[in-house]
Amino acid sequence: MTISELRTDPISGRQVLIAEDRAGRPSDFAAQELGRGEQTECPFCAGHECLTPEALFEFAGASGEWQVRVVPNKYPAVSMEQQSSLQPRTSALGATAQPPEGVHEVFIESPRHVQDITELSSVELALVLRAYRERLRFWSTDECVQHATIFKNVGVAAGASLEHVHSQLLALPNIPPMLAAEMESSQRYYADKKVCVFCQLIEEELTHRQRLVVDAGSFVAFCAYAGRQPFETWILPRKHSARFDHLSDEDTVALAEILQQIVGRLQAQLSPLSYNLILHTAPFSQRHVASYHWHFELVPRSTTLAGFEWGTGMFINPLSPERAAGRLCVE
């Protein structure tokens, strides 16, 4: 029997999803590394719909065929269905194990076999962003989940198993630790100063312009002050907004353009480019509406996490965010 559970380490408090079922995932990259040559059938290409679970949501393009397709992850890290089989337990040491409850979905971002968002038109990418919004809206009314993270892994160094352009949503009954830390800190700042810390950060980055990458009306992008990897870039709406699911249609197009622009510039700096794009948005409750500000964190994966990072949770970044921004701004 395979083991699937959410474990909490009794000493560090670290949370880990044990998900043995995911070991059976198909991988384009494993096949390539083994030199098997010919690509196996891509489950995300148009015409191969029978290789994925039934769609939960679709956007049709002008031709009437699907343009963006959302399906349950065939190899989920979390699931609502396993709840009854495992009882939560706590060891004498205080280690806990719970059923890995949650929702794990995949966004197939194009019917064509393309590998990155720069190969989509901005209208096509805007439709993907609208699909993110629709799925977040859908889960926001479900009492079983408190928060959802949307993320994209591009390239084998970023953890992708399939190359066809896609992203994932993971909705959980709890707020993951990194998000909880951001919520807490921004709430503390708000309680003290009565303003959103992210709004202040945007003002500061726009004033000093040392790390600014794009200033495009509704959205701003800059290299993160304490970026974990070279070129880590944050993209934020200029106007305060805690939740991505409140985004307007108009803004999805502007956001698609800025995302493509940044990924294009990163491709010019790092080849081949592997990256993670992570959407941080407030939990579905109204608690963080004034203090939190949704954003994308785009983390290129050009260096490997090594012993120091694994052993301490601290990162070593060999390129200053100021120099990285300078390189991204060179047209």
Ligand SMILES: [Zn+2]
């Ligand atoms: Zn494909």
Ligand SMILES: [Zn+2]
């Ligand atoms: Zn704000």
Ligand SMILES: [Zn+2]
């Ligand atoms: Zn964040």
